[in-house]
Amino acid sequence: MRVAGIMSGTSLDGIDVAIVDISRKHAGVRVKPVAFHTTPYPKLVREALLAISNSMTHTATIARLNFLLGELYAAAIRDTCRRSRVPLDSVVLAGMHGQTIFHEAEPIEYLGHRVASTFQIGEAAIVAERTGLWTISNFRERDMAAGGKGAPLVPAVDYLLFRHRRVGRVALNIGGIANITVIPAGADREEVIAFDIGPGNMIIDALVYHHTHGKQTFDRDGRVARHGKVNRRLLDSMLSDPYFALDPPKACGREQFGREFVAGLIATGLPLADLIATSTELTARSIAGAIARHRGISEVIASGGGVHNRHMMRRLRDLLPDHEIGTTADHGIDPDAKEAIAFAILAYEFIQRRPGNLPSATGARHAVLLGKDSPVS
Amino acid sequence: MRVAGIMSGTSLDGIDVAIVDISRKHAGVRVKPVAFHTTPYPKLVREALLAISNSMTHTATIARLNFLLGELYAAAIRDTCRRSRVPLDSVVLAGMHGQTIFHEAEPIEYLGHRVASTFQIGEAAIVAERTGLWTISNFRERDMAAGGKGAPLVPAVDYLLFRHRRVGRVALNIGGIANITVIPAGADREEVIAFDIGPGNMIIDALVYHHTHGKQTFDRDGRVARHGKVNRRLLDSMLSDPYFALDPPKACGREQFGREFVAGLIATGLPLADLIATSTELTARSIAGAIARHRGISEVIASGGGVHNRHMMRRLRDLLPDHEIGTTADHGIDPDAKEAIAFAILAYEFIQRRPGNLPSATGARHAVLLGKDSPVS
Numbered sequence: 001m002r003v004a005g006i007m008s009g010t011s012l013d014g015i016d017v018a019i020v021d022i023s024r025k026h027a028g029v030r031v032k033p034v035a036f037h038t039t040p041y042p043k044l045v046r047e048a049l050l051a052i053s054n055s056m057t058h059t060a061t062i063a064r065l066n067f068l069l070g071e072l073y074a075a076a077i078r079d080t081c082r083r084s085r086v087p088l089d090s091v092v093l094a095g096m097h098g099q100t101i102f103h104e105a106e107p108i109e110y111l112g113h114r115v116a117s118t119f120q121i122g123e124a125a126i127v128a129e130r131t132g133l134w135t136i137s138n139f140r141e142r143d144m145a146a147g148g149k150g151a152p153l154v155p156a157v158d159y160l161l162f163r164h165r166r167v168g169r170v171a172l173n174i175g176g177i178a179n180i181t182v183i184p185a186g187a188d189r190e191e192v193i194a195f196d197i198g199p200g201n202m203i204i205d206a207l208v209y210h211h212t213h214g215k216q217t218f219d220r221d222g223r224v225a226r227h228g229k230v231n232r233r234l235l236d237s238m239l240s241d242p243y244f245a246l247d248p249p250k251a252c253g254r255e256q257f258g259r260e261f262v263a264g265l266i267a268t269g270l271p272l273a274d275l276i277a278t279s280t281e282l283t284a285r286s287i288a289g290a291i292a293r294h295r296g297i298s299e300v301i302a303s304g305g306g307v308h309n310r311h312m313m314r315r316l317r318d319l320l321p322d323h324e325i326g327t328t329a330d331h332g333i334d335p336d337a338k339e340a341i342a343f344a345i346l347a348y349e350f351i352q353r354r355p356g357n358l359p360s361a362t363g364a365r366h367a368v369l370l371g372k373d374s375p376v377s
Numbered sequence: 378m379r380v381a382g383i384m385s386g387t388s389l390d391g392i393d394v395a396i397v398d399i400s401r402k403h404a405g406v407r408v409k410p411v412a413f414h415t416t417p418y419p420k421l422v423r424e425a426l427l428a429i430s431n432s433m434t435h436t437a438t439i440a441r442l443n444f445l446l447g448e449l450y451a452a453a454i455r456d457t458c459r460r461s462r463v464p465l466d467s468v469v470l471a472g473m474h475g476q477t478i479f480h481e482a483e484p485i486e487y488l489g490h491r492v493a494s495t496f497q498i499g500e501a502a503i504v505a506e507r508t509g510l511w512t513i514s515n516f517r518e519r520d521m522a523a524g525g526k527g528a529p530l531v532p533a534v535d536y537l538l539f540r541h542r543r544v545g546r547v548a549l550n551i552g553g554i555a556n557i558t559v560i561p562a563g564a565d566r567e568e569v570i571a572f573d574i575g576p577g578n579m580i581i582d583a584l585v586y587h588h589t590h591g592k593q594t595f596d597r598d599g600r601v602a603r604h605g606k607v608n609r610r611l612l613d614s615m616l617s618d619p620y621f622a623l624d625p626p627k628a629c630g631r632e633q634f635g636r637e638f639v640a641g642l643i644a645t646g647l648p649l650a651d652l653i654a655t656s657t658e659l660t661a662r663s664i665a666g667a668i669a670r671h672r673g674i675s676e677v678i679a680s681g682g683g684v685h686n687r688h689m690m691r692r693l694r695d696l697l698p699d700h701e702i703g704t705t706a707d708h709g710i711d712p713d714a715k716e717a718i719a720f721a722i723l724a725y726e727f728i729q730r731r732p733g734n735l736p737s738a739t740g741a742r743h744a745v746l747l748g749k750d751s752p753v754s
Contacts, residue, residue: 042488042489044488044489045488048488052436053436054436054437055435055436056433056434056435056436057433057434057435057436058432058433058434059429059430059431059432059433059434059439059478059479059496060431060479060481060494062436062439062479062496063478063479063481063494063495063496064481064485064487064492064494066494066496067492067493067494067518067521068487068488068490068492070522071490071492101436101440102436102437102439102440104437104440104441108441110441110445111419111421111422111425111445112419112421113445113448115441115444115445115448116444117437117440117441117443117444117500118440119436119439119440119443123494123518123522124749125515125518125519125521125522125749126518126522128519128522129519129522129523129745130522137749138502138749141444141500141502141503142502142505142506142751144444144502145447145500145502145503145505145506145507146506353752353754368506369752369753369754372501372502372514372515372749372750372751373749373750373751373752374519374749374750375730375746375750376746377730377746
């Protein structure tokens with residue numbers, strides 16, 4: 001079955017569309033990539049999304065952006081097909097994450113009730129009508145309705161893609177935050193462990209932005225880190241952050257390793273190249289430490305922007321000499337397309353009426369069907 | 378199939394839950410009422426909804442209210458079942474309208490695109506999870522995606538309920554606005570005509586509120602109107618409003634017959650009872666005029682708050698002596714429950730993959746499936 005996955009991350013870069021052929025393979029799925037393309041958000045739309053995310057707005061703005069994003073997602077799907085010469089009518093299903101404009105996983109007291117909530121926009125009815133694709137959207141709400149945090153959802157897909165009968169594997173994503181899905185050999189769904197390790201590229205990217213006066217947004221190939229010197233005292237101090245010692249499930253974010261954390265590093269007065277080298281080492285060490293703690297794991301399958309940081313990947317291989325460290329590309333999946341592909345797979349699972357969440361990852365009370373269905377006929 | 382319909386109108390009175398047994402009958406449906414109950418919104422929730430409808434707010438407020446309304450809708454369904462001793466697990470499907478917080482049927486220029494939009498909240502994933510009911514929601518978006526105004530949706534249901542092979546019928550709803558669905562004998566879907574006639578109870582209610590210094594919100598049994606005197610000159614002037622002469626499809630609302638219109642009436646200095654009598658006569662005459670214009674119609678099936686205004690119903694019978702004028706109650710449907718029942722029927726049509734909109738009523742380019750599906754398993 002040919003399925004489109006549409007993902008827009010909180011970085012607001014644009015709309016990732018991945019088209020894949022999905023088939024069932026034992027308890028998991030097999031995917032064959034067909035096309036991948038990122039359509040940047042128009043500047044005005046990006047600004048409007050920034051303006052409404054977690055802030056004051058007019059109800060009309062959210063309503064209008066919801067319908068407008070539907071148009072943009074539909075156009076991105078059609079555009080991806082055209083560029084890759086994939087006939088749109090060869091695609092039958094779309095899994096659309098939407099754009100998160102609010103996420104509050106921990107219930108708060110609200111009008112006399114305990115309420116947790118999440119909010120993604122991008123109108124699936126528009127996507128279905130414009131593309132003719134059977135469209136599945138709104139994947140996070142049902143997990144939260146079942147008491148989960150609505151995230152992370154990708155570990156369930158890691159399990160479907162990478163579970164191996166005799167090989168223990170870790171799916172490692174190095175985005176702003178680094179997270180892993182630990183899949184023991186022959187694991188059942190319940191045996192999968194998934195959590196945020198700590199900072200991935202977030203600190204490095206912020207330091208590089210500062211170092212290059214805004215000219216670069218990430219450390220291409222790890223060049224800066226390679227020439228900087230790791231400051232051992234700072235590294236030990238950062239590694240002693242109690243978060244790293246916490247047992248999973250655990251999650252971290254910008255509130256922990258964001259702007260303030262980076263300002264603190266810069267205030268040390270150490271050369272920026274050394275800070276970047278040290279932060280890269282922090283990411284590599286914390287990842288290696290988290291992986292080494294799990295017995296019986298022999299393969300690491302990496303994805304996310306961090307896989308392009310050659311220095312970081314080399315350090316990971318140094319630190320985990322007994323692990324085979326590759327990327328999703330070794331399994332035929334473009335590391336940059338992985339998240340969009342994940343939502344194609346979640347849509348595929350939904351229409352087969354298979355639960356999409358991993359309660360061990362999200363904290364939900366039980367496995368549930370994830371998504372809302374906008375059928376075409 | 379036992380289905381729950383859940384409706385919350387823009388009056389923000391509360392949550393109507395109707396439970397009906399639906400079966401197919403030729404091209405239409407047959408419904409057998411099982412339970413009906415209205416759960417008022419808690420005061421804080423009503424105030425919060427008023428505050429976000431078509432105004433400035435925080436994105437978080439909409440996200441939280443969306444999930445909170447899901448909880449309240451689920452509780453209202455459970456409560457309706459308990460009161461009526463209907464086992465919840467005898468119900469299999471729910472059709473949930475949600476609460477409209479924004480509706481803009483005419484496209485506007487927005488960020489370089491033409492955008493029409495509508496926005497209903499009340500999280501279906503919560504309803505599905507808490508009640509175990511297969512839940513269909515978000516009925517209006519797809520019609521708008523197909524170029525329609527997302528409203529009115531009830532005429533499609535009138536057609537399913539009241540189409541008769543040999544009898545021409547009109548379904549008349551007298552709410553704030555009066556609207557009709559004209560269903561010629563043996564009509565196809567395309568032959569159905571539906572439009573807003575003009576003011577229903579809106580003007581009368583506002584005048585009664587003024588007349589009784591806020592103590593009454595409607596003219597019970599039409600008592601005030603019966604004792605007032607119709608001012609012929611004012612009546613003729615109101616009936617000469619060009620809206621009444623427009624050909625359908627047409628829609629009107631508060632912007633036309635709302636606060637300013639009523640202030641103008643009061644400014645005439647005429648006794649309030651006479652104004653109320655005249656406005657009641659306006660509603661009766663405009664309805665009778667609209668119905669009389671359609672040949673071959675012999676039955677009128679009324680619903681909405683206006684059916685409780687005995688004076689108005691008597692005037693309608695006087696003005697349409699050749700029509701048989703009854704209410705939906707004659708067809709086993711509580712006139713107050715009709716809208717909630719309509720969304721139970723639209724959910725039933727959705728799961729049978731039958732289009733829910735009447736393009737002749739909404740202006741859509743074609744018939745489409747209306748709704749998003751939140752399945753349970």
